[in-house]
Amino acid sequence: MSALHIKLKTSPHLIQAVSVEQIMRNVVYALLPVCAFAVWHFGISALALLVTTTAACVGTERVINLLSGKPSTVTDFSAVITGLLLALTLPPAFPLWMAAVSGIIGIALGKAMFGGLGYNLFNPALIGRAFAQGAFPGAISTWTLPGHPDRFVEFLPSTLAIPFTRPESVDGWTSATPLTAWKFQGVDTPSMELFTGMVAGSVGETSALLILGCGLYLVARRMMNWHIPAAVLSGAFITAGVCYLIDPNAYPTPWFVVLSGGLMLGAVFMASDMVASPVTRSGVWLYGLLIGFLTVIIRFFGGLPEGVMYAILLGNAASPLIERITQPRPYGTGRRRPL
Amino acid sequence: MSSVPIAQRPKPTASHKLIATLGLISLCSGLLVVSVFEFTKPYIAENQRRALEAAVLQVIPGAVERREFILTPQGVWPRQDAPAEGRLIHAGFDAQGQFKGVALQAAGRGYADVIRILYGYNPACECIVGMMVLESRETPGLGDKIETDQNFTANFRNLSAALNAERTGLAHEIITVRPGSRQAPGEIDGITGATVSANAIGRMLNESAQVWLPMLAPHWSALSLPVGAEEAMDGD
Amino acid sequence: MAIKPDTQPITPDTFLSGIWRENPVFVMLLGMCPVLAVTNSVANALAMGLATTFVLLCSNALVSLLRRQIPKEVRIAAYIIIIATFVTVVDYLIHAISLEVYDALGAFIQLIVVNCMILGRAEAFASRNRLSNTLVNSLGMGIGFTIALLCLGSVRELLGAGALLGYPIFGQSFEPWIIMLLPPGGFFVLAAWLLLFAWLKESQQRRKQAAAAAPQNGGKLGGASIHAR
Structure with a gap:
């Protein structure tokens, strides 16, 4: 007689819990094609930028772990993501030392100050980029030709x-982005070029196409909430559409708005x-929707040609409040809870 | 203070004493403020006059002396004998008393806040001969290139601002164009990375010149009387 | 009132407390408005520090002289009038001395009147102490405040313009960190200085505790209660 073995477990009956490290690793996988395209598109400068910011972020994370006497959090890949995302938002000709400074600031100020992963109020990569925007406004608005x-x-x-x-001037290599071309010279870029990324x-x-594809991978693996990118893009599309309907001569088409600049990368x-x-x-x-709306407002009516970064940071700042006013009401507890 | 038991606390002070104390302190304060104000007034006025004079002489090359005129619908008058309120015009003269041009103020919205500038206009060449930023809160290192960028400030050494045939406005708009693409008269080379601030300068120059130069145009001869001649006229 | 503060002697601490132990900026976090707003260069920081010290000295001297005459009920009103008077005086004086400094400091000269450090000193020290003590203490506080402003101003000017007092330090090729001249830079640099001061204080405390604990249990409890603050 063989004993019958029955495993008894209380619900929930999960096959396997998804760990933070797993999610983060998959985000890195999803980012790799974007990085590869970036290197092909902009060459070894882009590669150096990616390596530098990642090293700066991971290094800073480790040093802060050591200083605060906490176990290393480098292996959870979140610092790697911050580094990669930061590099992806910087112009290709951005000097490496500035990129490293931004990476250090992003991790130290954007993440470690709040208590590490899970406590950060803002996206650390965008904190780093916002610092770079403030500190080195010249270098961060110098754009170079793709496919040189x-x-x-x-x-x-x-x-x-x-x-x-001060970095050397890149006069021979400079080029306008679709957004600066629209804002300062009134030149429209065809949507197809924007979609494939040849700008x-x-x-x-x-490349909007590639970013969407990588986003779909994460959605398929259920490691990303697809509602957020969908909401950001529709917020931008609706706002831009309203402006376009009011005055088609003054504002670009909503397709241009959604496909140009960092909106796709930011949303996904x-x-x-x-x-x-x-x-x-x-x-x-x-x-x-708030992020999409703010992006368009900043692009159309602000001084800067691009507004995704500040829009997302503002959205981050508003998210505790948003969470509070959209808290589901426990059944039978009256109409609305006081704020 | 809070540790003192209520019974031991001193009685409240009579209100006339409170009023008297505050009144006395206010009186002394007032006296002090007024005397310092009287003492510093001439110095402040002198500082401001000197700053204004330096600015005017800077935007009118060759000028060493500044005289104030009032532009009214009836004409241009030296400030002290102006019959009515009007716009203040600073005129610059060189050492020989020769009229070198006028300095006018213009203002407009920049990137961060309103920018106020002073520009010099020489009717002899019908051009703007100098520009100086009086007040700006533009971003350091970026928008403030309107003051520091040599290529940009060089635009205003000889910027054509000729009147049209009807003498009702400028023959051509003053406008900021992309850096390095200056061709037509009245065009200003912009600044890379400071488009908004540079455009603002062009716009405010255009707005001011379109309005004030046609109004001043009939009076150049009255302004350009040599200094000596004018004093003689005053004596009459 | 157990001790009559009026009779306290002047000790080195009367002067030094404002510079270190009770530094108005780094320890008491008072007067943040000028600290953040006008420290984008050493010259501005120095001018603001001196102006504030002047107001602090004059107004507290007067408060100390009048401390027995001013009734308790209207003391705050009286202090405000006195402080506002000297702020106005300083405003005119700076305007007369240098138009450049006046323009650079802008509205922040008038805003010295709401610097809580000055009212705080009047209430906490000048109204209870002899003139001599008050003068020494106010001077210490003023110098402490000026030093703090200079700490911020020098870092911000060094990074934001590559210069100190307008003289270039790093040479022509230095790329300035524009953000340091902008308001966010003020917050960053202030935070960094506060971090440094907190760290210095903590390590000092740790050493003291280690020394105190050493005789009983060989220093084992060295840093145990640091986080209890």
Whole structure:
């Protein structure tokens, strides 16, 4: 007689719990094609940028772990993601030393100050980028030509600037992004070029198609809340559509708005940051629509050509409040809870 | 203070004493403020006059002396004998008393806040000969290139601002164009990365010049009387 | 009132407390408005520090002289009038001395009147102490405040313009960190200084505790109660 073995477990009957490390690793996988396209598109300068920011972020994370006497959190891949995302939002000719400073600031100020992963109020990569925008406004608005024939053998002149010195000018390589071309010269870029990414821009923001594909992978693996990118894109599309209907001559088409600049990258990989976004169903939509709306408002009426970064940071700041007002009401507890 | 038991607390002070104390302190304060104000007034006025003079002489190359005029619908008058309120015009003269041009103020919205500038206009060449930012809160290192960028400020050494044939406005708009693409008269080379601030300068120059130069145009001769001649006229 | 503060002697601490132990900026976090707003260069920081010290000295001297005459009920009103008077005086004086400094400091000269450090000193020290003590203490506080402003101003000017007092330090090729001249830079640098001061204080405390604990249990409890603060 063989004993009958029955495993008894209380619900929930999960096959396997998904760990933070697993999710983060999959996000890295999803980012790799975007990075690969960036390197192909902008050459070794983009590669150096990706390596530098990742090293700066991971290094800072480790040093802060050591200083605070906590176990290492490097292996959870979140610092790697911050590094990759930061590089993807920077212009290809951005000097490496500035990129490293941004990475350090992003992790130290954007993450460690709040208590590490899970406590950060804002997306750390965007904190780093916002710092760079404030500190080095010249370098961060210098855009270079994509697909330059010498891009695999030669660094852009400003990439290897000696730390703390002014980067060399990149006069021969400069180019306008679709957004700056629209804002300052009134030139429209065809939507197809924007979709495939054959334009100038930040390292990883150019190809909407590729970013969407990588986002779909994460959605398919159920590691990303698809409502957030959907809400961000529809928020931007609706706002831009209203403006376009009011005056088609003054404003670009909503397709241009959705496909250009960092909106796609921001919507898929940054607004969907699990820590800094709300968790309630209606809250997620409110959050996404707000980011899309703010992006368009900043682009159309602000001084800067691009507004995704500030829009997401503002959305992050609003998300505790959004969560509070969209809290589901426990059954039978009256109409509305006081704020 | 809070540890003192209520019974031991001193009685409340009579209100006339409170009023008297505050009144006395206010009186002394007032006296002090007024005397400091009287003492510093001439210095402040002198500082401001000197700053204004330096600015005017800077935007009118070659000028060493500044005289104030009032522009009224009836004409241009030296400030002290102006019959009516009007717009203040600063005119610059060189050492020989020759009229070198006028300095006008313009203002407009920049990137961060309103920018106020002073610009010099020489009727002899019908051009703007100098520009100086009086007040701006533009971003350091970016928008403030309107003051520091050599290429940009070089635009205003000789910027054509000729009047049209009817003398009702400028013959051509003053406008900021992309850096390095200056061609037509009245065009200003912009600044890379400071488009908004540079455009604001062009716009405010255009707005001001379109309005004030046609109004000033009939009076150049009255302004350009040599200094000596004018004093003689005053004496009459 | 057990001790009559009026009779307390002047000790080195009367002067030094404002510079270190009770530093108005780094320890008491008072007067944040000028600290953040006008420290984008060393010159501005110095001018603001001196102006504040002047107001602090004059107004507290007067408060100390009048401390027996001013009735308790209207003391705050009286202090405010006195402080506002000297702020106005300083405003005119700076305007007369240098238009450049006046323009750079802008509205923040008038805003010295709401610097809580000054009212705080009047209430907590000048109204209970002799003139001599008050002068020494106010001077210490003023110097402490000026030093704090200079700490911020020098870092911000160094990083934001690559210069100190307008003289370039890093040479022509230095790329300035513009953000340091902007308001966020003020917050960053202040936070960094506060971090440094907190760390210094903590390690000092740790050493003290280690020394105190050493005779009983060989210093085992060295850093145990640091986080209890």
